[in-house]
Amino acid sequence: MFAKLITAFLLMVFSFPAFAATELKCPVAPTTPWRTALNEADLKKYVNRRHDGNWSSYIAKWERQIDTARDVLGRKKALIIRIDKSRLPLRGDELAIYITGMEQRVETAYCLAERKRMAENIREIEKLGPAELAKRSVAGKRTAIQAGCQNCHGDQGVSNKPEIPNIGGQRLGYLANQLRAFQKDKSINTHLFGSSMRSEKIMLQSAKNLTPKNKLDIAAYYASLNCGGENNKGTSAPDQPESAKVCIACHGNNGNSISQMVPRLAGQKKVYLVNELRSFRMTKGNSSSFRFNNRRHHQLMSAIAGPLTNVEMRELAVWFSSQTCEK
Ligand code: HEC
Ligand code: HEC
Incomplete structure (x- = not known):
């Protein structure tokens, strides 16, 4: 099942590098x-x-x-x-x-x-040329400030709390998708990589009143910012753990993903990365295998995180967060 999913995924990604078709x-x-x-x-x-x-x-x-x-x-x-x-x-x-x-x-x-x-989704994003993106990101900044996103995600999309993700410089398609997922609370989403759901109380509150236009604007704004770096600068970067080999097919060689719908992990908060991997692992069986308020299921990521141990998760998080985010 797992091998089938990965093959299907790789076929999709490499058949639509630009998401044209x-x-x-x-x-x-x-x-x-x-x-x-x-x-x-x-x-x-x-x-x-x-x-x-x-x-x-x-x-x-x-x-x-x-x-x-x-x-x-x-x-x-x-x-x-x-x-x-x-x-x-x-x-x-x-x-x-x-x-x-x-x-x-x-x-x-x-x-x-x-x-x-x-x-x-792709039609929406492809329609946006550079001028339109710039316009949207100005509108997005305004909406984000009104909604108070900066209180948690920082003025430049780089948060100062270990459990709050950096969103500056993240992929536009991915950001828009997550905002959509948060709004739906407990219902299932279907998208490029199969079924997913993301249910999180804080973000449900923050995202629930956003319109489709707002979401795309905000995504364009955060995607236009520079990426943040995790706070372990100055310490020497750790070696790439063995378990990261499977991740790079999608998340890119150094955690800078290869597609609009796959998040960058480079420079992301360590604690946040571990939290997300754990959420995925908890729902490895299916989206409802755990019933608690903050949960996240993704057909592929849950299958991938399923067999990871806590030690591996920590090593992966330390390594990805130490990589430089490149836009
Ligand atoms: C009260 C704090 C708080 C506020 C305000 C807030 N967020 Fe968040 N945000 C979080 C937390 C915590 C998470 C991580 C949720 C999880 O663990 O699944 C998150 C996750 C996200 C993610 C997912 C990032 C990823 O890498 O998957 C996006 C996108 C996001 N927030 C955007 C926004 C936007 C846009 C706003 C304003 C409309 C906003 N947030 C307001 C705390 C906040
Ligand atoms: C087959 C493609 C694929 C592979 C392989 C893969 N991922 Fe992912 N990953 C994704 C996609 C797609 C998402 C977005 C999930 C969503 O939309 O909720 C994601 C999301 C994540 C997130 C959440 C990031 C965030 O900002 O919230 C983490 C953490 C993550 N992956 C870690 C890993 C690690 C570690 C590995 C290797 C052990 C890995 N992934 C392998 C496709 C993949």
Whole structure:
């Protein structure tokens, strides 16, 4: 599963280095004994009709159904499903097949939803030429000050608290995406790298009233600033830990990421990096494997952080934070 995700991801990144194209290939939801295969057009039609075109709502519904079905299977009971007008009890192996079929369907839905979102995000960012970006970042600065972002993230996007991330010089696409994620509180997001969710009380408060225009403006403003450096300057940079080898495919050789949607880690706060890796590890099973207020799930990052030990996380955080952020 993990290798499959990484391969899919690398394919995506290297096929769209400039994010010009958005033709992500999505799997067809296969036939199950109860339903015929659903191609893209069928699925889109269904989501438009039953969920007003809202993929998150479709996905959330079926993820709940999968969760219920797993619970019923675990208790060795029957799950009643409705096919057309009849009611069909499924148990044992049949129920297991039903669950697999549903999981595949949800995978397809994620992929289609993601393609839609990705196309929207990229269109938004690509539309912005340098002059427009400069204009937006002036507006963004104003909005950010009104909203009080500087109280925690510093005047230049470099915070002075270990658990508050630097956001100056961070990637525009990534910043806009995170602001969107914070606003949604506990609901699932789908985007370039699969499902994700980020729920954090402080940032929910700060982000909840931002409009789509505000978010892009603010993202443009912080992206235009210089990156901050972590406070371990002066001490000699540590050697790159072995465990960082897998990270650089996405986060770049020295923590300066290769894509709009992947955050720079170079110069980021150590404590913050460890906190985020831990949040990802806690949700390695799935987005709801831990229920607490501040949580973060990302299909890929949670799978990647899953096997890391606390010692490895610390080494990675120390190393990435000691790297120089280059814009
Ligand atoms: C009261 C303090 C506080 C205020 C005010 C605040 N933030 Fe944050 N911000 C945080 C904390 C803490 C986090 C880390 C959350 C976590 O651990 O997931 C964060 C995370 C972020 C992130 C994610 C960074 C990353 O690398 O993923 C962004 C983007 C961000 N804030 C932008 C803003 C903006 C824009 C505003 C103003 C509208 C703002 N913040 C106001 C405390 C604050
Ligand atoms: C396959 C691509 C990929 C690989 C490999 C990868 N990451 Fe990530 N990483 C991402 C993406 C995409 C995000 C943004 C997640 C989101 O949108 O919530 C991210 C987010 C993060 C964050 C949160 C940063 C922030 O500002 O909040 C940390 C920390 C992180 N990764 C560390 C690592 C480390 C350490 C490794 C190696 C052990 C690694 N990543 C490997 C793609 C990757």
